[in-house]
Amino acid sequence: MRAETLLELARASGATVTTAESCTGGMVAAAITDVAGSSEIFERGFVTYSNAAKTDLLGVSPVTLEVHGAVSEEVTREMAVGALQAAHATVAVSISGIAGPGGSEFKPEGRVCFGLATRDSVQTKTVEFGAIGRAEVRAAARDEALDLLVSALRDRQV
Numbered sequence: 204m205r206a207e208t209l210l211e212l213a214r215a216s217g218a219t220v221t222t223a224e225s226c227t228g229g230m231v232a233a234a235i236t237d238v239a240g241s242s243e244i245f246e247r248g249f250v251t252y253s254n255a256a257k258t259d260l261l262g263v264s265p266v267t268l269e270v271h272g273a274v275s276e277e278v279t280r281e282m283a284v285g286a287l288q289a290a291h292a293t294v295a296v297s298i299s300g301i302a303g304p305g306g307s308e309f310k311p312e313g314r315v316c317f318g319l320a321t322r323d324s325v326q327t328k329t330v331e332f333g334a335i336g337r338a339e340v341r342a343a344a345r346d347e348a349l350d351l352l353v354s355a356l357r358d359r360q361v
Contacts, residue, residue, distance in 0.1 A: 214244060226302045227348070240296065273299050277327075284320045312333075319355055
């Protein structure tokens with residue numbers, strides 16, 4: 204349902220969408236492209252699981268990665284901006300998180316950071332999904348990313 208709504212809103216506004224995903228491994232892009240007609244609004248997405256991929260494909264600064272770590276709003280900010288530019292899209296969402304198992308005292312399992320970039324603004328947020336299981340964290344992160352895109356189009360941020 205989320206992806207269908209995204210497609211309708213993007214079509215209506217003439218927007219194009221891209222994704223930059225780490226812990227979800229392309230699940231957001233898959234959800235979008237599961238919808239017939241999605242090629243009208245989605246041309247490409249980026250799965251940047253490693254730090255090297257984040258740097259090479261999206262232009263994330265190695266210094267940002269070193270200082271803040273891959274699971275940080277600073278990194279998802281740079282991921283979203285890099286994806287927006289690389290895909291020549293109207294709106295980009297990025298995700299980096301700790302799906303589990305594992306985590307640390309400082310970055311617990313279930314912490315996922317998001318970025319949302321348009322030509323005019325960049326927003327970030329962190330959601331603590333908790334230690335609900337790897338598959339569940341990834342699915343929740345996918346849904347949150349789709350909701351961010353839908354909200355941006357509904358609120359006419361793009």
